[in-house]
Amino acid sequence: GLSNRLQNVFGKLRGKGKVSEDDVNEAMREVRLALLEADVNFKVVKDFIAKVKERTIGLEVSKSFTPGMVVVDIVNKELTELMGGTNAKLAKSNKPPTVILMAGLQGAGKTTSSAKLAKSLLKDKHKPLLVAGDIYRPAAIKQLQVLGEQIGVPVFTMGDQTSPVEIARQGLQLAKDNGHDYVIIDTAGRLHIDEALMGELRQIHEVTKPDEVLLVVDAMTGQEAVNVAQSFHSQLELTGVVLTKLDGDTRGGAALSVKAVTGCPIKFAATGEKIEPLEPFHPERMASRILGMGDMLSLIEKAQSSIDAEKAAEMERKMRTAEFTFEDFLDQMEQVRKLGPLDQLLDMMPGMGKMKDMKNLKVDDKQINRVEAIVRSMTKDEKRKPEILNHSRRKRIAAGSGTSITEVNRLIKQFDDMKKMMKQFSSMMGPKGPKGGMK
Ligand code: GDP
Ligand code: MG
Numbered sequence: 001g002l003s004n005r006l007q008n009v010f011g012k013l014r015g016k017g018k019v020s021e022d023d024v025n026e027a028m029r030e031v032r033l034a035l036l037e038a039d040v041n042f043k044v045v046k047d048f049i050a051k052v053k054e055r056t057i058g059l060e061v062s063k064s065f066t067p068g069m070v071v072v073d074i075v076n077k078e079l080t081e082l083m084g085g086t087n088a089k090l091a092k093s094n095k096p097p098t099v100i101l102m103a104g105l106q107g108a109g110k111t112t113s114s115a116k117l118a119k120s121l122l123k124d125k126h127k128p129l130l131v132a133g134d135i136y137r138p139a140a141i142k143q144l145q146v147l148g149e150q151i152g153v154p155v156f157t158m159g160d161q162t163s164p165v166e167i168a169r170q171g172l173q174l175a176k177d178n179g180h181d182y183v184i185i186d187t188a189g190r191l192h193i194d195e196a197l198m199g200e201l202r203q204i205h206e207v208t209k210p211d212e213v214l215l216v217v218d219a220m221t222g223q224e225a226v227n228v229a230q231s232f233h234s235q236l237e238l239t240g241v242v243l244t245k246l247d248g249d250t251r252g253g254a255a256l257s258v259k260a261v262t263g264c265p266i267k268f269a270a271t272g273e274k275i276e277p278l279e280p281f282h283p284e285r286m287a288s289r290i291l292g293m294g295d296m297l298s299l300i301e302k303a304q305s306s307i308d309a310e311k312a313a314e315m316e317r318k319m320r321t322a323e324f325t326f327e328d329f330l331d332q333m334e335q336v337r338k339l340g341p342l343d344q345l346l347d348m349m350p351g352m353g354k355m356k357d358m359k360n361l362k363v364d365d366k367q368i369n370r371v372e373a374i375v376r377s378m379t380k381d382e383k384r385k386p387e388i389l390n391h392s393r394r395k396r397i398a399a400g401s402g403t404s405i406t407e408v409n410r411l412i413k414q415f416d417d418m419k420k421m422m423k424q425f426s427s428m429m430g431p432k433g434p435k436g437g438m439k
Pocket of ligand 1: 104105106107108109110111112113189216244245246247270271272273
């Protein structure tokens with residue numbers, strides 16, 4: 001994938017004393033290929049490479065950083081910029097209700113995202129109303145009603161015999177009458193963009209004057225998502241994009257080019273079929289994730305919802321300073337296990353995405369149990385000072401944990417590797433995080 005690819009490139013660059021134009025060219029060749037393979041629009045790639053090169057060549061590299069780190073930092077910042085820089089917030093009308101029009105092709109996730117957005121608003125103490133504007137797809141109204149009931153948000157429908165334009169008009173009126181501060185209008189999609197669809201959307205737009213026109217696009221469609229965004233944008237002024245199905249095996253290319261091509265910010269990211277609050281899209285996090293530096297912030301956020309804040313902060317500090325012991329390792333493992341899908345979490349942790357790929361570290365719960373058993377068979381001293389683990393101690397631990405000496409050796413080796421990787425990561429990040437001193 002893209003992130004592994006970039007990790008390899010920068011792995012090569014890291015550790016070199018001085019960056020030459022050749023180095024930059026070689027790295028950029030790899031970056032270009034990786035981005036193209038990830039289905040990023042070729043014009044976007046071209047501009048991107050040019051910008052990074054311009055900023056990199058002739059750059060003075062201070063003693064505390066390797067040229068590789070500097071290039072990673074620049075690529076990271078440019079990727080972030082490409083995706084809009086910062087999170088673009090949902091519009092808010094100063095004359096409520098705020099009207100949100102959802103548009104997109106069939107199956108993109110409009111109805112699901114409408115419900116998720118309603119749930120987010122509800123969570124923030126708003127009073128949203130959902131309007132069922134898809135009268136064409138069989139059971140589309142029912143689908144929205146079921147979701148509305150599930151999250152406790154009312155759904156306005158007039159059946160499938162009234163035109164969507166009239167439904168939208170009356171839905172908006174009802175929202176005003178009943179004091180709803182947000183109206184989310186779900187609309188019909190087509191398999192392809194056609195004049196009938198666009199005409200109808202334009203009429204709904206005309207009648208409801210939405211504050212937000214959110215285009216819902218399926219990230220899995222890659223380059224096609226960008227084409228779709230471009231055609232919608234040319235016919236209907238979009239204010240934002242909801243990128244769905246980022247949980248699947250997506251190549252990420254869509255996220256990189258949608259904003260660059262349409263100028264329209266990605267405001268939300270959807271990552272599942274379950275109706276959870278819609279997640280705001282964070283360009284800087286996406287960029288770090290793409291670069292394989294780990295999505296520390298997302299991890300910490302996720303951690304905070306299931307672990308207490310103090311523990312999470314401590315975990316972050318330890319990961320940054322790489323000063324943890326086998327005791328922390330065990331503790332962390334327990335926390336991680338509490339958080340759910342291990343693979344996903346490892347992807348977010350610095351260096352871990354890479355570790356997961358290593359053949360000898362298969363992530364499965366059974367193996368984690370064995371690892372836990374090994375660590376629990378260590379004495380306090382051994383956990384705190386792993387360097388004292390000589391052969392006889394390892395033999396005793398293997399016997400105590402019901403594992404083999406090979407397994408014990410392997411775990412200690414992995415632990416050492418992990419510490420090394422974290423050290424590398426923390427020196428790359430600097431003492432104040434990713435931006436420390438590298439601005
Ligand atoms: P619409 O035709 O645009 O209204 O699309 P729907 O909301 O009906 O979604 C189409 C299908 O995609 C449904 O099966 C949804 O459960 C699924 N879906 C929507 N959003 C996501 C997402 O973020 N991730 C995944 N994996 N599936 C999604
Ligand atoms: Mg729908």
